[in-house]
Amino acid sequence: xxxxxTVMDIGQNCSAVDEAAREAAAAGAGxxxxxxxxxVGYAPLRVRAELDPDTLPGIREHxxxxxxxxxxxxxxxxxxxxxxxxxxxxxxxxxxxxxxLSYSKVHLFxxxxxxxxxxxxxxxxxxxxxxxxxxxxxxxxxxxxxTARAAxxxxxxxxxxxxxxxxxxEEVPQIxxxxxxxxxxxxxxxxxxxxxxxxxxxxxxxxxxxxxGSLLAAAGSGTELLFAEVSAEAAxxxxxxxxxxxxxxxxxxxxxxEALGQESSREASRENGGEL
Numbered sequence: 296x297x298x299x300x301t302v303m304d305i306g307q308n309c310s311a312v313d314e315a316a317r318e319a320a321a322a323g324a325g326x327x328x329x330x331x332x333x334x335v336g337y338a339p340l341r342v343r344a345e346l347d348p349d350t351l352p353g354i355r356e357h358x359x360x361x362x363x364x365x366x367x368x369x370x371x372x373x374x375x376x377x378x379x380x381x382x383x384x385x386x387x388x389x390x391x392x393x394x395x396l397s398y399s400k401v402h403l404f405x406x407x408x409x410x411x412x413x414x415x416x417x418x419x420x421x422x423x424x425x426x427x428x429x430x431x432x433x434x435x436x437x438x439x440x441x442t443a444r445a446a447x448x449x450x451x452x453x454x455x456x457x458x459x460x461x462x463x464x465e466e467v468p469q470i471x472x473x474x475x476x477x478x479x480x481x482x483x484x485x486x487x488x489x490x491x492x493x494x495x496x497x498x499x500x501x502x503x504x505x506x507x508g509s510l511l512a513a514a515g516s517g518t519e520l521l522f523a524e525v526s527a528e529a530a531x532x533x534x535x536x537x538x539x540x541x542x543x544x545x546x547x548x549x550x551x552x553e554a555l556g557q558e559s560s561r562e563a564s565r566e567n568g569g570e571l
Contacts, residue, residue: 296329297501297519299490302336303345309334309357316365319520325390325425326368328486331434331459332383334358334373338493339411348376359392366390368424370486372433372457375399380413385431385457387422396422398431402439419446419454427453427527434458437475437483438467447479447540452506452530456485460498468502468513477508480533480540482525489517506533 296315362369375384382399399415419430430451436442476483489499499516503523511523
């Protein structure tokens with residue numbers, strides 16, 4: 296689902312999700328992916344200032360009800376408040392409205408997000424969805440290869456990514472997302488906002504990239520439902536053809552990082568006039 300939300304008009308935004316779920320289910324889709332923070336709109340400082348955390352359970356139940364009513368799995372993104380800390384989250388619910396998976400954003404983008412939210416630390420988890428091992432990431436997270444690789448290393452064959460990407464970053468969906476899919480050999484679906492929300496003009500340009508790096512589907516700049524067929528077999532074929540995941544050398548990479556840390560410490564010591 297690529298669409299324009301209205302900041303803090305939760306009723307209208309949820310109605311847009313409801314209509315998209317109805318249309319997607321009627322077309323035979325098994326899961327609907329929606330953009331980052333779509334039910335509340337993407338405006339981190341306003342959301343933090345104006346959203347009452349006590350309303351979040353009701354919003355989540357309403358969205359789960361949309362999934363149940365239309366018989367389609369749904370990924371939605373909302374703030375989550377834990378021990379006084381606000382995070383940007385994504386949740387996957389089944390076609391029966393049952394919560395299957397949740398994830399909180401690890402890499403926050405820009406000063407507004409960093410002021411309004413805290414960065415999470417948990418790795419992406421994986422769940423079986425209609426026979427496909429599925430994981431979640433959020434927006435900026437997928438611009439780091441470690442995120443997609445962490446999901447793939449845990450067995451993910453499909454990575455669902457709600458995002459809020461502004462104009463000026465066209466290379467992200469067209470180049471970077473395809474590279475992520477190719478190097479970690481999984482399908483990446485990336486759902487963006489479109490239009491203007493507060494001071495942000497969104498790119499649109501949502502994509503679904505295959506495990507071989509090809510594009511299965513790409514959206515324009517406006518409101519659009521984007522459809523693609525994905526399968527576990529596609530990931531399997533890519534991994535059999537070129538075994539990137541099987542031939543990783545994590546111990547070697549850790550040694551590289553440790554050596555880099557030691558070099559950085561020696562350099563800092565030299566700059567301070569001494570040697571460790």
